Amino acid sequence: MNVAVITGASMGLGEEFARQLAQRRQNLVLVARSGDKLEALASELSQRYRVHAFPFVCDLSKAGAPEQVVSFLEEKGLHPTWLINNAGFGLTGALDTMDPEPVRDMMMVNMVTLAELTRALLPMLRLGRDSRIINIASTAAFQPIPYFTLYAATKVFVLNFSEGLAEELQRTDVKVLALCPGPTPTNFAATSGIDPKLFERGQSAHEVVRMGLRASDSGRVVLVTQRVWAVWLGKLLPRMVIRKIAGMVARSLLKRHQGKNW
Numbered sequence: 001m002n003v004a005v006i007t008g009a010s011m012g013l014g015e016e017f018a019r020q021l022a023q024r025r026q027n028l029v030l031v032a033r034s035g036d037k038l039e040a041l042a043s044e045l046s047q048r049y050r051v052h053a054f055p056f057v058c059d060l061s062k063a064g065a066p067e068q069v070v071s072f073l074e075e076k077g078l079h080p081t082w083l084i085n086n087a088g089f090g091l092t093g094a095l096d097t098m099d100p101e102p103v104r105d106m107m108m109v110n111m112v113t114l115a116e117l118t119r120a121l122l123p124m125l126r127l128g129r130d131s132r133i134i135n136i137a138s139t140a141a142f143q144p145i146p147y148f149t150l151y152a153a154t155k156v157f158v159l160n161f162s163e164g165l166a167e168e169l170q171r172t173d174v175k176v177l178a179l180c181p182g183p184t185p186t187n188f189a190a191t192s193g194i195d196p197k198l199f200e201r202g203q204s205a206h207e208v209v210r211m212g213l214r215a216s217d218s219g220r221v222v223l224v225t226q227r228v229w230a231v232w233l234g235k236l237l238p239r240m241v242i243r244k245i246a247g248m249v250a251r252s253l254l255k256r257h258q259g260k261n262w
Contacts, residue, residue: 001052002128003027003078005069005121007060007114008087010037013136013184016205017084020213022049029054029078031069032087054078060087061105066117073124080121081128085114085135085158090151103150110154115161122174131174132216135162139182139224144239146247155180159222166221175219179212182226202226 004021008014009030018028022045030038030053038055045053056072058065073080088110091102118133125131140148141155162178169176183202208225215223 001027001076001078002081003029003052003054003073004082004084005029005031005073005080005117006082006084006086007031007117010034010041012086013181013205013209014084014086015041016209017086017134017212018045018053020206020209021082022051022053025049025051026082027052027054027078029056029069029073029080031056031058031060033057033059060113060117061108063108065113066120069117070120073121079127080124081131083118083121083125083133085118085133087113088136088154090148092148092151094147095149098150106150107154110151111157114158118165125174126172129173133162133165133174133176134212134216135176135178137162137178137180139180139226141178141180142224143242143246145250146243147250163221175216177212177216177220178222179208179215180222180224181208182224184208 004017004026006014006017006021006028009018009028010032011034014030014032018030018041022028028042028045028051030042032038035055035057038057042053042055045051054072054076056069058068058072072078089106091098091106114135118135125133135158137158138152138155140152141159143152145152159178159180162176166176181203184205203226211225212223
């Protein structure tokens with residue numbers, strides 16, 4: 001049975017990918033840590049759209065997570081034709097004030113597991129006639145962001161990884177897209193230490209995913225879903241200037257939300 005594997009599927013963009021792919025009658029493997037949410041979503045989508053939706057509880061910050069996903073697919077007799085690497089989170093603050101364990105977990109989820117899972121599933125994806133990989137990058141990938149330094153750097157990795165892989169696979173039936181949303185009103189802001197109100201006017205998760213699927217259908221490799229000042233100014237101004245502007249904006253926002261003297 002062909003399936004779409006979606007990481008971080010229990011909420012936000014991952015949940016929206018699951019909903020829109022289910023509408024396309026795509027069978028699903030939903031991967032996240034939140035077992036109850038996965039079970040509820042899988043049950044809902046199975047009943048509403050008459051698809052097979054398999055929840056798989058897995059902590060993607062832990063070593064060996066990609067192998068667990070592969071084992072689950074093999075045990076169930078499932079063949080991935082879509083891979084949506086959506087799982088990820090951000091941390092704010094000065095680098096030397098961050099606890100090492102959350103930092104390590106973020107780098108594992110945002111980069112290491114994403115790359116390892118892609119590598120592990122790629123032989124199976126190559127067997128499909130129209131397979132897709134969609135990696136969730138960010139507009140943060142286009143400039144350094146002080147006090148959001150590591151998160152932005154992980155998204156640079158995702159963007160460059162996706163573009164390089166797309167070129168490697170250009171003569172195959174596997175399409176690769178780096179989807180780069182701007183501020184999107186999901187739970188991301190709250191868990192990252194950013195004022196969620198700053199994201200309220202951003203594109204909805206529904207619109208971001210809709211645009212992403214259309215871009216993947218058309219064979220796009222990179223899609224920035226909305227105009228963000230830093231992305232466009234980065235093409236015009238020296239990186240030193242962009243770095244200074246990003247630092248001033250970040251300090252102002254964090255001071256306003258967290259009340260610290262950044």
